[in-house]
Amino acid sequence: MSSLISVILLAGGSGSRFGSLLPKQFHDLHGKPLIRHSYDFFCALPWVSQIIVVCAEAYQPYFPSATYAAPGLRRQDSLFNGFIKSRGDWIIVHDGARPLLLKEDIENLKEATFTYGAATLATPAKVTIKEATADGLVDKTLPRDKLWEIQTPQMIKRSWLTEGFDFARAHSLDVTDDVSLIEPLGHPVKLVPGSPFNIKVTTPIDLILMKELLCPVTA
Numbered sequence: 001m002s003s004l005i006s007v008i009l010l011a012g013g014s015g016s017r018f019g020s021l022l023p024k025q026f027h028d029l030h031g032k033p034l035i036r037h038s039y040d041f042f043c044a045l046p047w048v049s050q051i052i053v054v055c056a057e058a059y060q061p062y063f064p065s066a067t068y069a070a071p072g073l074r075r076q077d078s079l080f081n082g083f084i085k086s087r088g089d090w091i092i093v094h095d096g097a098r099p100l101l102l103k104e105d106i107e108n109l110k111e112a113t114f115t116y117g118a119a120t121l122a123t124p125a126k127v128t129i130k131e132a133t134a135d136g137l138v139d140k141t142l143p144r145d146k147l148w149e150i151q152t153p154q155m156i157k158r159s160w161l162t163e164g165f166d167f168a169r170a171h172s173l174d175v176t177d178d179v180s181l182i183e184p185l186g187h188p189v190k191l192v193p194g195s196p197f198n199i200k201v202t203t204p205i206d207l208i209l210m211k212e213l214l215c216p217v218t219a
């Protein structure tokens with residue numbers, strides 16, 4: 001398939017859960033800002049036509065040859081700002097806070113998206129997930145064999161994402177990932193098993209774990 005593919009790299013969050021003035025994606029990980037690991041990864045893929053980084057102006061120099069978009073209030077607003085700068089027929093969205101992407105996973109994601117129209121990397125749930133009431137009591141236990149933990153990248157056909165943004169605006173939809181924008185439209189989203197190392201840095205502990213993961217103790 002010879003259509004254009006744009007990557008939107010999200011780095012517009014303030015990182016309030018990380019508890020630092022410097023957003024988590026700009027902390028050092030093995031000699032470069034955490035987000036540069038995924039930026040460099042996408043720069044090296046010959047089939048990527050355009051990389052749009054959604055980040056505050058102060059961080060633009062971290063990405064010398066990218067297209068920039070301004071962050072929005074919510075993740076989905078940042079995505080929209082990136083989307084209107086994109087020209088791809090297919091859009092890949094990735095969290096700037098996930099630096100450990102594998103080549104094999106992105107190739108599998110691309111192939112699945114060309115077949116189904118939309119896909120996301122994911123891993124089968126390992127833990128038991130319960131739904132709680134507002135006062136902190138267990139409401140119900142969700143069947144684990146049907147649950148998947150969703151990662152990024154996620155890849156979506158451009159026309160579906162356009163429809164998804166229209167739907168979200170019309171129905172005041174709040175979403176926490178990108179394929180959620182198109183799920184209410186009835187479009188299929190293929191779950192593509194990804195690497196468990198594709199961890200998202202959310203808290204300082206995650207960054208410590210990631211540094212350990214990349215630098216195993218040799219003694």
Ligand code: C5P
Binds near residue numbers: 011071075097
């Ligand atoms: O907050 P969370 O960890 O889910 O954010 C995932 C990614 O989305 C991060 O890379 C973050 O910088 C980005 N984001 C954004 N704009 C926002 C909120 C989050 O680009 N308003």
